[in-house]
Amino acid sequence: MKIEEQFNNRNVSDNGYFMVDIADYPTTPWGKFKRVMQRTFRGELFVGLWVVMREMLRFNIHTVQYPEEKMPIGPRYRAVHKMKRLWxxxxxxxxxxGLCEKICISNCIRMETKIDENSRKEVTExxxxxxxxxxxxxCAEVCPELAITHGGEYENASxxxxxxxxxxxxLTPLDKMKAGTQEEFEGFGAITPHEDERVKKTPLAY
Known part of the structure; x- marks a missing residue:
């Protein structure tokens, strides 16, 4: 049958349709009870119970015991901000x-500056x-001094x-600066380590 004839033929009686046998809705309490019991104790119920029991008895449990255990996050994860100090x-x-304040699309950064005695701009608030x-x-992407970055602390409930x-x-505490443990970032747009080996050429025809 050609495609034109298939669309022109509107007779759907010979295309394999069949009527679904739907029982009448019970009206008596005993009929409703029997229908509930028939729908409850079917094979699908025991299949679901078996799947739950099988996963419970497995030894390689994937549940993370939060907050004692935490999932590792990527180095470019955008969590609570970190303000850096000079080494x-x-x-x-x-x-x-003020670039971070100007580019903030949610209007959540506030900055106040003043000119100190050396005629240099100083951040007061x-x-x-x-x-x-x-x-x-x-904000971390436009910062020219990499003074603001995103850290890995995502628990900020209060x-x-x-x-x-x-x-x-x-802001980085002074004890971390003395210990030399301040984490440095190449920038928000920096690629992760060993990314050069993973880069594949785009299959372009030209």
């Missing part, structure tokens, strides 16, 4: 350029409202909104 002087890296932040990573804007919690 030479332990001072803040932020120069107060810096806050990030984590309650509004969508963790897009634009009972008060004031805890979401504490700059001191995001």
């Amino acid at each position: 030479e002087s332990d001072t803040e890296r932020c120069i107060g350029c 810096y806050s990030i409202n984590l309650g509004r932040c969508i963790f897009c990573g634009y 009972e008060q909104r004031e805890h979401f804007v504490l700059y001191e919690d995001m």
